[in-house]
Amino acid sequence: MSTLVFSRYSITNEEKIDSTIEQILQKFQDIFDVANVEDKSKELLAVESLTIESDAFMIIRLCEDMLTMTRGLKEVWCLGTMRVEEGDVSETIDVAKVYEKFNQLIDTINQKDIEV
């Protein structure tokens, strides 16, 4: 159950990361697209220079989002999973040995070394 939930969350999160990266690249490309002056009108140039700034802010915000997302992903990986150790289970406890040792322990307690 937990692995199912984990994988679903993980997949959506990874998809989100992919789309964020895509957006960042797109915005970066946009900046260069509008960076040229050519024979544009004054108004368009003014708007474009503001677009450059807003795109830059957007890129920064998306990068910050990425950090949050990866943090969430790590949290899920660390807290939402259960590790199953192999080999440890097969090890049987030697009950007889424990029994013997424990009885020895009680004997040690009872045994008085000092005679008054």
Next chain:
Amino acid sequence: MSKYTSRYQSFHSQLTSRDKLSVAELIPRILQERNSFLYISEESLENEIEHKNSSEAESQEPDNVFAQPDEIDSYELFQKNKVELAQQLNSALNETSLSLDFVSLLLSSVKVNLGKSTMSPHLTQNVPPGSLNADRLSKYDDPNDMQSKVANLGNGWKGESIEKITGLFRNASMKLNEQVIKEKTYWELLINVLDHDEVLYKTRDPLDNSRAIGVKYGYSASGSSYRDEGNAILRKDPSSGAISFVPISRGRAGTKICKYIKVRILTKVDDDYLLTGQSLFDKKFAGKNTSAIINDIEKARYFVFQEDLFYHLTREAKGLINYNILIISNKIIIEVDNELIEIESVVFDEDDEEELNNLYQNTNQLSSSNNRRAEAILIFMNLMLCCFYKYNLSLKQKVPTAVTKWKQQNSHPLILRPLLGHIRHELNVSSLRSVLKNHIGAFKQDLELELEVIQYSNLQAQELDKSFENPFQKAIEAPCTTFKLRCKRRDGRVLETVIDVTSTEIFVNLVLNLNVTKYDSGSDCKQHDNGANVLQNTFYDLNEVDECLNWTIMNFINQDSTITSADG
């Protein structure tokens, strides 16, 4: 028309009120009319009056010209201004609506609806929308010249923007880089903790209610019912991203006082108790794993167990106060057979190496002779608490019924009782052995006596079968040692006395089960065949057994063989 009448009225009133004016009012008035007193002389005034009187009949006009600006009173001025303002407002409104109409008409060619909504009804009726168009006219004659100027402006603007975003990117990347480094440290440490097989969970920091990751270091999930569940927060240091271990108890964060349990054994020597052994604190937290955080977790885990253990010990000790057990603040003292066993909860002080290493412990042979026993007692107590945890856990895993719930709430670990029980049992066994030896000594002339001792006879069946269901059976069951004393008469009759030395369920009360059987011959006795039960009783005191046994054997010796056989 109205203007004229009002002016006339004001002039008339001025003429009538001239004589009433005060000097202060009069002088500025004269100054205004004649400009200056410099040009006024008596003669000129006389002339003027004469001239005035003669021309007064002719016309009033010249006077009227002088007086006109002053004759207008404030009310009239206000009225006049008001009318003017209204006119100007009207024309402004007119012009505005005209320009609005113009703009709307211009706009209607591009956005029809928007233009229509602001057009005046008159315009919409007479002019079709979209019928006005405009072209931009350049004030530059040379289009190339204009373009190059705009291009320069554009270069400037864009250069500025790009410079600005470069700065933004630089700052943001520095900030993000710092954060990434912090995150890296944080998660590396966390992975370290996770690799140590710790249980991590999401929680909130009670300090500022921010999100945090907690670690379960205690035994609450492993069967412990102690009030301290052993939760802690891995608090992130906002400046470096490093994590620190902050235990939480009762919803509050903070450091705890670490206490560990020390066992001391004092032995009575010449009416004085001397220290003959004590347990060693040999827990080393700084193991091969050098991570400080894991160290902290291990330490907290160790001390929460010790705390839990002492809590259960005191609870158990309360029920055993009648059996020479004392509880003094953080110390439990068990007095048994010339010995004091002290179980003390000691505050852990990392700097006090002398205390921790027990430097003064092994000063001489006497003071260290019981060290092994003290260690064994400590290990025994720890083990028993672990067993209790395991038992609790098994209860939790069962289907919850009223019985299991009751058991969960009313289970208490067996720690002190078996400890004390075994020590007492050993004493009882040795006392009984000496009693029996005395009997053997006393009757060896008349009888052939044979003593067999089976220690822990209650466990023998298990040991023979090699079926160890519970390796800690010895501590759970009340110990039982069986003494078999066979008395053989010269005529071959055998009296077998079986004494079970055991205790009640709480381990501390002595119970002696005596069972005496008579056989006709030694072979019958070995096969437990044809035996006649002589006596079967339970005693709670060693002296009673002693007396009873004495009487039984005496009776056996003195019995006539014929009567005995008839009895048999």
